Amino acid sequence: MSPPQDRGRAPSIRDVARLAEVSHQTVSRVLNDHPSIRPETRERVLQAMETLQYRPNRAARTLVTSRSNTIGVLAALSTTYGPATSIAAIEDAAREHGYHVNTANLADTSPAGIADAIEHLMLQAIEGLVVIAPQVRVFEVLAASSIGVPFVSLQSTGRRDHLALSVDQVTGARRATQHLIGLGHREIVHLAGPQDWIEAEARMRGFLEAIDDAELGLHPPILGDWTADFGYYAGSELVRRRDFTAVFAANDEMAIGLMHAFRDAGLDVPGDVSVVGFDDIPVAKHVAPTLTTVYQDFHEIGRRAVALLLNQVHGAERIEVEDIVPRLVVRGSTAPVAVRPASVAR
Amino acid sequence: MSPPQDRGRAPSIRDVARLAEVSHQTVSRVLNDHPSIRPETRERVLQAMETLQYRPNRAARTLVTSRSNTIGVLAALSTTYGPATSIAAIEDAAREHGYHVNTANLADTSPAGIADAIEHLMLQAIEGLVVIAPQVRVFEVLAASSIGVPFVSLQSTGRRDHLALSVDQVTGARRATQHLIGLGHREIVHLAGPQDWIEAEARMRGFLEAIDDAELGLHPPILGDWTADFGYYAGSELVRRRDFTAVFAANDEMAIGLMHAFRDAGLDVPGDVSVVGFDDIPVAKHVAPTLTTVYQDFHEIGRRAVALLLNQVHGAERIEVEDIVPRLVVRGSTAPVAVRPASVAR
DNA sequence: GACAGCGATGTGAACGTGCACATCCGGATC
DNA sequence: GATCCGGATGTGCACGTTCACATCGCTGTC
Numbered sequence: 011m012s013p014p015q016d017r018g019r020a021p022s023i024r025d026v027a028r029l030a031e032v033s034h035q036t037v038s039r040v041l042n043d044h045p046s047i048r049p050e051t052r053e054r055v056l057q058a059m060e061t062l063q064y065r066p067n068r069a070a071r072t073l074v075t076s077r078s079n080t081i082g083v084l085a086a087l088s089t090t091y092g093p094a095t096s097i098a099a100i101e102d103a104a105r106e107h108g109y110h111v112n113t114a115n116l117a118d119t120s121p122a123g124i125a126d127a128i129e130h131l132m133l134q135a136i137e138g139l140v141v142i143a144p145q146v147r148v149f150e151v152l153a154a155s156s157i158g159v160p161f162v163s164l165q166s167t168g169r170r171d172h173l174a175l176s177v178d179q180v181t182g183a184r185r186a187t188q189h190l191i192g193l194g195h196r197e198i199v200h201l202a203g204p205q206d207w208i209e210a211e212a213r214m215r216g217f218l219e220a221i222d223d224a225e226l227g228l229h230p231p232i233l234g235d236w237t238a239d240f241g242y243y244a245g246s247e248l249v250r251r252r253d254f255t256a257v258f259a260a261n262d263e264m265a266i267g268l269m270h271a272f273r274d275a276g277l278d279v280p281g282d283v284s285v286v287g288f289d290d291i292p293v294a295k296h297v298a299p300t301l302t303t304v305y306q307d308f309h310e311i312g313r314r315a316v317a318l319l320l321n322q323v324h325g326a327e328r329i330e331v332e333d334i335v336p337r338l339v340v341r342g343s344t345a346p347v348a349v350r351p352a353s354v355a356r
Numbered sequence: 357m358s359p360p361q362d363r364g365r366a367p368s369i370r371d372v373a374r375l376a377e378v379s380h381q382t383v384s385r386v387l388n389d390h391p392s393i394r395p396e397t398r399e400r401v402l403q404a405m406e407t408l409q410y411r412p413n414r415a416a417r418t419l420v421t422s423r424s425n426t427i428g429v430l431a432a433l434s435t436t437y438g439p440a441t442s443i444a445a446i447e448d449a450a451r452e453h454g455y456h457v458n459t460a461n462l463a464d465t466s467p468a469g470i471a472d473a474i475e476h477l478m479l480q481a482i483e484g485l486v487v488i489a490p491q492v493r494v495f496e497v498l499a500a501s502s503i504g505v506p507f508v509s510l511q512s513t514g515r516r517d518h519l520a521l522s523v524d525q526v527t528g529a530r531r532a533t534q535h536l537i538g539l540g541h542r543e544i545v546h547l548a549g550p551q552d553w554i555e556a557e558a559r560m561r562g563f564l565e566a567i568d569d570a571e572l573g574l575h576p577p578i579l580g581d582w583t584a585d586f587g588y589y590a591g592s593e594l595v596r597r598r599d600f601t602a603v604f605a606a607n608d609e610m611a612i613g614l615m616h617a618f619r620d621a622g623l624d625v626p627g628d629v630s631v632v633g634f635d636d637i638p639v640a641k642h643v644a645p646t647l648t649t650v651y652q653d654f655h656e657i658g659r660r661a662v663a664l665l666l667n668q669v670h671g672a673e674r675i676e677v678e679d680i681v682p683r684l685v686v687r688g689s690t691a692p693v694a695v696r697p698a699s700v701a702r
Numbered sequence: 703g704a705c706a707g708c709g710a711t712g713t714g715a716a717c718g719t720g721c722a723c724a725t726c727c728g729g730a731t732c
Numbered sequence: 733g734a735t736c737c738g739g740a741t742g743t744g745c746a747c748g749t750t751c752a753c754a755t756c757g758c759t760g761t762c
Contacts, residue, residue, distance in 0.1 A: 019422070019717085019718095020422075022717090022718050022719085023718065023719065023720095024718080024719095032741075032742090033741090033742045033743075034718090034719085034743095035720085035721095035741075035742060035743080036740085036741060036742080038719065038720060038721095039740095041719090041720095042720080045739090046738085046739050046740055046741085047739095047740070047741085048740065048741095051740080051741085056751065065478060065479065065717050066479070066533050066718090066719080067419070067481065067717090067719070068415075068479055068480060068481055069414075069415045069416075069418035069419040069424065069481060069717090069718080069719090070415075070419050070717070070718035070719040070720090071718080071720075072414040072415035072719090072747095073413070073419055073717090073718080073719075073720095073746095073747050073748065073749085074718085074719050074721080074746075074747050075418050075719080075720065075721095075747090075759090076365070076747080079417065088443070088444050089440045089441045089444050090435065090437075090440075091435065091436075091437075094435045094436075094440040095435045097434070097459075098434050098435050098461050098463075101459055101460065101461050102461055102463055105460065105476055110458055110476075110479075110480050111458065111459060112456055112457065112458060113443075113447055113457060113459060114451065115444050115448055117448055119445075125422075127451075130451055130456070132411060133411065133412070133414055133456075134414060134456050135413070135414055135415060176727050203497045237638065238638050238639050238641075239638070240640045241642070242642060257375060257429075263638065265637060266639050266642045266643065267639075267642045269574060269642075269644070270641075270642040270643075270644070270646075273644055277552065292584050292585070292609065293584050293609060293612050293613075293639060293643070294581065295584075295646070296584045296585075296587070296588060296613045296615075296616040297612065297616075297639070297643050298615070298616070298619055298643065298644040300616075305715095309754090320716055330742085365746095365747085365748095368747085368748050368749085369748065369749065370748080370749095375756095378711075378712090379711065379712045379713075380712090380713095380748090380749085381711075381712060381713080381750085381751095382710085382711060382712080384749065384750060384751095385710095385711085385751090388750085391709095392708085392709050392710055392711085393709095393710070393711085394709090394710065394711090397710080397711085411749050412748085412749080413747085413749070414749070415747085415749090416717090416748035416749040416750085417748080417749055418717095418749090419716095419717050419718065419747090419748080419749070419750095420716075420717050420748085420749050420750045420751080421717090421720090421749080421750065421751095422717080583735080589744075703762105704761105705760105705761090705762095706735080706759105706760090706761085706762105707757085707758100707759085707760090708734095708739100708757105708758090708760105709756105709757095709758085709759100710756085710758105711754100711755080711756080711757105712753105712754080712755070712756095713752105713753085713754075713755090714751105714752095714753090714754100715750105715751085715752090715753105716749100716750090716752105717748105717749090717750090717751105718747105719746100719747090719751090720743105720745105720746090720747095721745090721746085721747105722743105722744095722745090722746105723740070723742105723743085723744090723745105724741100724742080724743075725740100725741080725743090726739105726740085726741080726742100726759090727739090727740085727741100728737105728738100728739090728740105729736105729737090729738095729739105730735100730736085730737085730738105730759105731734105731735080731736080731737100732733105732734095732735085732736100
């Protein structure tokens with residue numbers, strides 16, 4: 011009934027060999043799908059494994075092959091929807107390829123904290139690294155610590171020391187801004203993310219390009235921290251000025267906080283102010299008003315990151331990386347600019 | 357300038373020993389903080405490590421000690437706020453204890469999918485397992501596959517084969533329901549989670565207890581899938597009946613979808629219907645209306661899970677596990693029952 | 703001054719696997 | 733029938749670390 015007592019050590023390749031009456035090397039061959047092995051022998055070995063409940067010892071294998079079959083993930087803000095979804099996708103994809111995933115969070119974004127997280131991952135002897143929701147600083151530390159394994163960034167960084175998925179955040183942000191401009195808005199404020207985040211910088215750039223293209227005046231962007239709470243705070247400050255008719259927030263959480271502040275101040279969205287977010291988190295389509303935003307396929311991003319990384323790990327030729335272009339999703343938080351701008355209400 | 361070429365293998369303990377002119381065992385002692393080592397010797401060894409950029413090989417260590425310093429996390433729905441936050445907390449806590457974390461997602465919740473995920477983790481030779489957002493089935497599979505390592509559940513399961521944090525979901529749900537009752541609501545619907553989820557079952561139980569205590573009539577609960585989209589769907593169905601004045605949703609996402617549907621149907625929250633959620637996700641306080649919900653400290657839950665698990669891994673005596681009782685947070689989505697219930701509006 | 707005791711260090715084996723190489727066997731080739 | 737070849741299998745070692753045990757010298761005790 012119950013499995014054989016695990017007295018002492020787990021069964022090894024040699025225990026299996028003894029039971030199957032072959033050499034340990036034959037067992038090893040069965041494990042690694044070596045071609046030249048008689049079907050009959052293979053069967054006997056598999057049988058023995060089954061009986062002994064044999065599980066290969068990854069540590070031993072790693073030791074001799076110096077391949078850990080593990081990739082690392084360096085994630086910041088891993089509790090938010092986007093990164094969390096990408097991480098999950100990375101795990102799924104890695105598992106499909108027989109790889110394990112080891113995650114380290116960047117709770118502390120100081121260089122020391124970053125170095126610490128990287129060091130932690132390196133101890134695990136990872137073969138490659140995926141960097142999620144990356145800050146500029148992370149790549150500086152990575153470059154400085156010469157980790158000796160390939161790494162992939164989920165965002166284009168412009169650096170040459172690693173590959174990056176090119177998710178065209180700039181275009182996404184530009185489209186969001188152009189949408190507002192198309193609705194007649196001319197006084198648009200950007201609620202940006204922290205500028206040491208590559209994504210935040212790209213989104214800001216897209217915003218600026220669109221503003222520039224349309225030859226509109228520039229409101230100084232507000233630098234936020236991605237949180238809904240900050241969005242609320244920024245909104246409360248903004249309503250004092252009311253010299254704008256639309257806000258493009260760098261992510262949905264901030265947009266939602268923003269709308270909250272506007273609501274509290276008696277401003278109507280989208281009647282008085284239009285709001286656009288970024289990411290299309292699952293609740294975006296259900297908040298009031300439903301949020302116009304830019305959709306990103308985080309799952310696909312995670313999958314591609316793994317494909318790209320493993321390709322590099324195995325030293326194959328460079329694979330094609332097509333751009334992922336985020337898609338504008340128009341919902342209820344944007345509307346044509348009011349005849350009299352909100353500023354008049356002052 | 358650049359570090360020494362990594363020609364061939366990485367430096368080993370023996371390379372360090374040679375450079376420091378000691379035996380390899382002395383180096384090992386320095387690594388493991390062995391007490392009897394002369395400070396001067398230690399210094400020399402550390403110096404040598406520094407020069408060689410030595411990093412201990414975890415595979416070799418694991419092989420000989422049969423301790424992997426890795427714990428596994430089996431997570432479902434890891435992209436949502438609660439699980440993601442707990443996972444992050446688990447990683448932080450594990451790292452503090454020198455442990456690595458290996459995560460496997462439960463994309464597929466069939467027994468085969470579950471067994472597959474567990475098998476994947478076991479290949480990694482994990483020392484313990486944390487099960488997040490657990491479904492009943494997971495524990496059945498775990499019991500059946502006799503994984504041989506301790507595991508900890510983030511929710512009380514009533515099973516005896518593992519430890520569980522006791523987060524008192526029942527009390528949390530009861531308080532939420534009592535809050536509605538206290539406001540005069542007598543027709544309360546519960547939008548539950550999938551009943552094979554332990555949390556969903558506990559929240560439903562708390563709801564039923566509160567209804568029972570107050571001797572109210574029972575509306576058959578609606579079984580949802582945790583998503584905001586389902587909340588919207590359920591809300592659309594519910595508005596056809598309008599035989600209720602309040603809804604207690606098993607999580608915030610569903611509550612937000614629900615409110616969306618009510619809004620679309622012209623029902624006012626909380627004027628016509630009160631809504632309570634569960635979890636207190638970051639946007640809960642910013643949606644319109646702000647959502648009354650039950651706060652859970654996911655971070656603390658993750659931390660405690662690691663403490664509990666490592667304690668068990670190290671075979672220490674059982675540690676005290678105090679209950680974590682979720683806290684009701686009253687916001688704008690609940691109000692005293694209207695003089696004429698929504699049903700009259702029919 | 704002999705001996706126990708302890709601090710500081712060294713020696714060899716073992717962990718479980720894969721690799722390089724050796725061996726054995728049957729069939730094809732001449 | 734001697735030779736070669738390749739499929740199927742076995743033998744020993746190496747990977748980098750820790751563990752058990754041994755060694756050496758110094759101090760304190762009687």
